Amino acid sequence: MELALEEAELAFREDEVPVGAVVVMSGKVVGRGRNRRERLRLVTSHAEIEAIQKASRTLGTWRLENCDIYVTLEPCPMCAGAIIQARIKRLVFGAYDPKGGAAGGVVDLLGQKLFNHRVDVIGGILEERCSQTLKKYFTIKRNAEKRRGG
């Protein structure tokens, strides 16, 4: 999760919503990702998707059955869906997202076996630090809007 937070910090510096993710297999990092939606102008460039794509390239397969993913924020439905599609074993996330989360926040796509794969989920790891990074980002954004009279 420390590495995922590092990625979130990089996203923060790039003026993106600061979310970071890391895919790990047998204790080894096989993919890192951070939110790059604005920079790449792609909705699919969320941290989890970027990390999953990198892990798939590292391992040469879309099946990430023996992998865990660490993310600083509870995944949205798109990313939760990608985690299911990739057959990832375990999701560990930091901050909860009651407005957009798909690991219990708004819906729970992962914990139950709704689809052909169930993912073990652990939420709230380094929660305070993960959510502080996000809060800091949104405070700066709001203040900038106010200054512009928005």
Add this chain to the structure above:
Amino acid sequence: MELALEEAELAFREDEVPVGAVVVMSGKVVGRGRNRRERLRLVTSHAEIEAIQKASRTLGTWRLENCDIYVTLEPCPMCAGAIIQARIKRLVFGAYDPKGGAAGGVVDLLGQKLFNHRVDVIGGILEERCSQTLKKYFTIKRNAEKRRGG
């Protein structure tokens, strides 16, 4: 939907689960995609994601607010999530997917305003042809398995 079926046909010839998608804005095609998961070894290479990414590149933005997406199969949660993230206005799909669909099949992520965006959904368009393409693919796959004694 005819164009989406053309894409599905291309996927079929490439030995991929035959699903095709097209993103349309004001009657103009801005992105086409087909399932290329096996070829690219990426779970994220579903037809919808490929079409959305191409549309974002065509339009230079991740916001596809005035776009509709046509898909031959009901989207999975990952793709339904991407449709929400991209703020797509309307989803038109062909075959229903009672085992994996996120537009009512297993869950409904789109029709209700669960997240910050609601998508208009029309299912069952050219349903017979869309599902025949899929059935043909899976029948060939099963017969090949049997021949291998699987």
